Amino acid sequence: xxxxxxxxxxxxxxxxxxxxxxxxxxxxxxxxxxxxxxxxxxxxxxxxxxxxxxxxxxxxxxxxxxxxxxxxxxxxxxxxxxxxxxxxxxxxxxxxxxxxxxxxxxxxxxxxxxxxxxxxxxxxxxxxxxxxxxxxxxxxxxxxxxxxxxxxxxxxxxxxxxxxxxxxxxxxxxxxxxxxxxxxxxxxxxxxxxxxxxxxxxxxxxxxxxxxxxxxxxxxxxxxxxxxxxxxxxxxxxxxxxxxxxxxxxxxxxxxxxxxxxxxxxxxxxxxxxxxxxxxxxxxxxxxxxxxxx
Numbered sequence: 001x002x003x004x005x006x007x008x009x010x011x012x013x014x015x016x017x018x019x020x021x022x023x024x025x026x027x028x029x030x031x032x033x034x035x036x037x038x039x040x041x042x043x044x045x046x047x048x049x050x051x052x053x054x055x056x057x058x059x060x061x062x063x064x065x066x067x068x069x070x071x072x073x074x075x076x077x078x079x080x081x082x083x084x085x086x087x088x089x090x091x092x093x094x095x096x097x098x099x100x101x102x103x104x105x106x107x108x109x110x111x112x113x114x115x116x117x118x119x120x121x122x123x124x125x126x127x128x129x130x131x132x133x134x135x136x137x138x139x140x141x142x143x144x145x146x147x148x149x150x151x152x153x154x155x156x157x158x159x160x161x162x163x164x165x166x167x168x169x170x171x172x173x174x175x176x177x178x179x180x181x182x183x184x185x186x187x188x189x190x191x192x193x194x195x196x197x198x199x200x201x202x203x204x205x206x207x208x209x210x211x212x213x214x215x216x217x218x219x220x221x222x223x224x225x226x227x228x229x230x231x232x233x234x235x236x237x238x239x240x241x242x243x244x245x246x247x248x249x250x251x252x253x254x255x256x257x258x259x260x261x262x263x264x265x266x267x268x269x270x271x272x273x274x275x276x277x278x279x280x281x282x283x284x285x286x287x288x289x290x291x292x293x294x
Contacts, residue, residue: 009106009203013075016196025080033087040098044119046112050101051120052078053131054086059094061294064137064167067124068099069117069153071144071270073175073192074204075105085273089141092287095294096133098124102149110205114214117149118156125164139290140166143273145204147174151248152214158227168293170232170286173269177218177244178204179211190268191240218248228257232289234282236267260289 004012035054042049055062066089070082078101086097100120102113121140128135142150150171157164177185178201182194192200205215213220233249235242242263249261262285264271267278272286 004202006106006109012199013106013203016199017076025084030080030084030087033084033091035087035090042120042123044116044123046103046108046116049103049116049120051124052083052086052099052101053096054083054090054099055096056090056094059090059096061093061095061137061291063132063134064093064095064139064294065124065128065131065133066093066095066097066139066141066290067121067166068097069102069140069142069146069149070099071142071146071273072104073197073200074113074145074148075200077101077104081273081275088283089287092283093291093294095137095290096131105205106203109203110209110215113149114152114156117153118160121153121157122162122164125162135164136167137294138166139293140169141171141286141290142174143172144270145175147171147245148176148217150174151176151217154228155214155217155220155224159224165227166229168230168232168290169228170234170289171245172234172272172282172286173236173239173241174233174245174248175201175241176248177216179216179219180244182240185240186243188238188240188242190236190238192269194240197240218244218251220251222251222255225252225255225257228252228255228259230258230260230293232260232262232286234272234285235261235263236269236271236278237263237265238267239269241269 040051182197272282
């Protein structure tokens with residue numbers, strides 16, 4: 001495998017961000033789901049993190065909160081597609097949402113985002129009363145790289161003995177094995193090209209550490225996974241990450257956790273957030289799962 005300096009990786013990642021863009025979201029599309037939006041600054045051990053807090057004036061579940069971790073291969077920041085996704089959740093569930101705009105690689109490589117997301121979630125629990133949120137109704141949600149970070153945040157909550165437990169987790173098409181070369185994974189037709197996935201993984205974490213459980217949760221010891229809250233893992237049938245996510249779901253279940261696994265056949269990676277084929281089925285699955293706990 002080629003080696004690159006951090007400066008070289010930063011330049012390459014900047015070029016990738018220019019050339020690989022998400023679907024465009026118009027102001028009109030955002031305003032289909034009007035919300036109140038605030039930008040919150042959360043202190044974390046590496047500095048500060050931006051969190052986008054959205055809520056409605058009225059809602060059936062205004063005492064509940066979704067903490068969302070966006071996707072982007074660990075190298076792309078929050079987008080308008082992520083904002084639209086969160087606004088829709090505000091309306092479909094009636095709850096509040098805090099969308100964590102964690103720092104991205106390669107400028108901030110592992111473990112920066114892992115520590116940052118844990119610190120942010122702990123801060124949210126500590127300040128839940130300031131936002132009229134029941135700490136027993138805080139849910140973690142993440143898609144793609146954000147699904148990885150949601151799972152890893154939960155693992156850290158268990159390991160750290162913080163005494164805090166989300167009501168449930170929901171993760172979509174997460175990369176959970178960054179150690180296995182992308183070209184060796186079962187190809188399903190609509191995944192991230194292996195050469196790009198390989199670079200994304202390297203931007204995020206040096207090769208020597210990619211097997212660590214907080215990078216690749218599939219390698220976590222089973223005792224480290226016991227005690228998860230109820231968890232939904234949503235996979236896409238055409239996504240090359242499908243197999244590792246489903247293997248992790250089975251591992252969670254073997255550890256005695258309550259796990260719901262659903263594969264959406266005909267869907268590709270990032271189909272919910274970027275409103276691709278079968279996105280409505282995916283959204284209905286997420287919303288239905290979260291609402292049953294409220």
